[in-house]
Amino acid sequence: MTVEMASILHRQSITVQEFDALPVDTSHRYEIENGFLLVNARPAPPHSRAITRLIGQLNNQLPDGLEAFAELEAELAGRSPRRVPDVVVAPDEVDEQPRVRSEQIALAIEVASSGESAVRDYSIKAGEYADNKIAHYWVIDILDAESAGLTVYTLDSTGEYHITPRVTGVVQIETPFPLTIDLDALTGRRVAERP
DSSP states (O other), X not given: OOHHHHHHHTTOBOOHHHHHTSOOOTTEEEEEETXXXXXXEOOOHXXXXXXXXXHHHHHTTSOTTEXXXXXXXXXXXXXXXXXXXXXXXXXXXXXXXXXXXXXXOSEEEEEEOSHHHHHIIIIIHHHHHHHTTOOEEEEEEOSSTTSOEEEEEEEOTTSOEEEEEEEESEEEEOSXXXXXXXXXXXXXXXXXXXX
């Protein structure tokens, strides 16, 4: 798919079948949002850096059989049946599937790096992920690179998310598995270690 085609299709009504038939385009990120094609640019370097570093931290701590993946296409129910979370933690065998199913997602994570993505991540996607019974959802915001923050959403017995207020620094998480996440290490340029 070319850039011109992406701009023509953006925000047009689309079915799952039409979406799944789109040609591969690695220059954009495609999702279905409320029945319409959503086309976004690939993540900018600060966003990409945060995803890469977060995956490293997660994969060093996850239980056997689970792995953190970047930008896997997710198959959801509802009006937004194709989403691409920034990070999903899922069984490692999902690498043999065309997309991850909602019931396989142990943890979905979005990185908010702009005001528009923050609105989508904190509100729209939170509702969609709750509707799909994704029990654990995080939003990591890097809007201020000096103070990256984490908001944790945990599905309760009513099917609604319980939201833990935003935290910063080094965070200890107990569910869905024990993790220590250094939020400050997700942003900023890499500093080489000197011998």
